[in-house]
Each structure stands twice: as C-alpha cells, then as structure tokens.
Amino acid sequence: MRRSKKRRSKHSYCAFCRTPRIIYTKRHISTGDAGLCFVSAILFGVIIWQDFDPRMIVLFAIGLGLSELFVIFRWRLSIVCPHCSFDPVLYKRAPESAAKRVKRYLEIRREDPLKALSTPLRLPILIKRPSSESTSARGRDSHHTGATR
Numbered sequence: 001m002r003r004s005k006k007r008r009s010k011h012s013y014c015a016f017c018r019t020p021r022i023i024y025t026k027r028h029i030s031t032g033d034a035g036l037c038f039v040s041a042i043l044f045g046v047i048i049w050q051d052f053d054p055r056m057i058v059l060f061a062i063g064l065g066l067s068e069l070f071v072i073f074r075w076r077l078s079i080v081c082p083h084c085s086f087d088p089v090l091y092k093r094a095p096e097s098a099a100k101r102v103k104r105y106l107e108i109r110r111e112d113p114l115k116a117l118s119t120p121l122r123l124p125i126l127i128k129r130p131s132s133e134s135t136s137a138r139g140r141d142s143h144h145t146g147a148t149r
Contacts, residue, residue: 007025008024008025008026009022009023009024009025009078010022010023010025014081014083014084014086015086015088015091016081016084016086016102016123017081017083017084017086017121017122017123018122019081019083019084019121019122021081021082021083022078023078023079024074024075024078025075026071026074026075027071027072027075028068028071028072029064029067029068029071033067033071034064037060037063037064037067038060040059040063041056041057041059041060041063042056044056044059045059076089083121084102084105084106084121084123085101085102085104085105085106086098086101086102087101
C-alpha cells in the first residue's frame with residue numbers, strides 16, 4: 001500500500017499581478033522533523049563525546065529551533081510575489097504599507113533597463129468611477145432639457 005505524501009508546495013497565482021508561482025504550504029516543523037532532529041542530536045553527541053551525554057538535549061533543542069526558523073523563513077519568503085513584491089501577510093496586517101511596497105517595487109522595476117525586456121505584468125486595471133457630483137449634474141441636465149425616454 002502506498003502512502004500519500006502531503007505536498008509541501010502548491011501552484012498558485014499572485015493575488016495582485018496574477019502570475020503563476022509556487023508557494024510552500026509547510027509553515028511549521030512536523031513530528032518527523034523533530035524525530036530527525038533527535039536522531040541527529042544523538043549522532044552528533046556520540047561523535048563528539050563518544051557516549052550518551054546530557055548535553056545532547058542542548059543539541060536537540062538547538063536543532064529544533066534552527067529547523068523551525070528555517071521552515072518559517074522559507075514559508076515567509078515564498079509568500080511574497082517575486083514579480084510584483086505583493087505580500088499577502090503584510091496586506092492582511094496593514095494594507096497601506098503593502099500598497100507602498102508594491103508601488104516602490106514597480107517604480108524600481110520601471111526604471112531598471114534589465115526588466116524592460118522581461119515579460120510584462122498583468123496588473124489589474126483600475127476604472128475611475130465618476131464622482132457623485134458629476135453624476136448628479138448629468139442627471140439634472142437630462143431632466144432640464146426635456147429628454148424623453
């Protein structure tokens with residue numbers, strides 16, 4: 001019987017520029033990773049001290065901490081879009097700072113001659129809606145001219 005492995009990454013699209021990319025889904029270490037840290041701590045402890053030593057617990061704790069940091073950093077760096085620098089985590093916390101970050105990146109990209117020949121981004125098209133004053137003025141004009149339907 002074949003065990004199905006949980007995918008550590010998934011294909012996704014950027015929420016801002018809609019370019020395809022890969023995002024790591026693993027945000028924290030699992031029990032298998034903790035087991036590997038335990039085995040490696042015992043292995044390094046035996047290599048260093050030639051016997052079981054309580055200092056192996058320190059090696060185990062350091063290994064757990066480093067592996068957790070590595071997995072969190074890898075996930076966090078994969079979330080940010082490499083094409084437009086949109087960060088959904090930052091957008092959820094502070095949308096204004098996420099917008100500033102994307103604007104700054106797009107200005108740098110516009111001025112970079114190496115990016116001029118790269119594939120263009122599919123940025124969203126913003127439609128400027130008319131203000132309420134101009135729509136109400138148009139509505140009044142049609143009533144005054146006696147236009148019929």
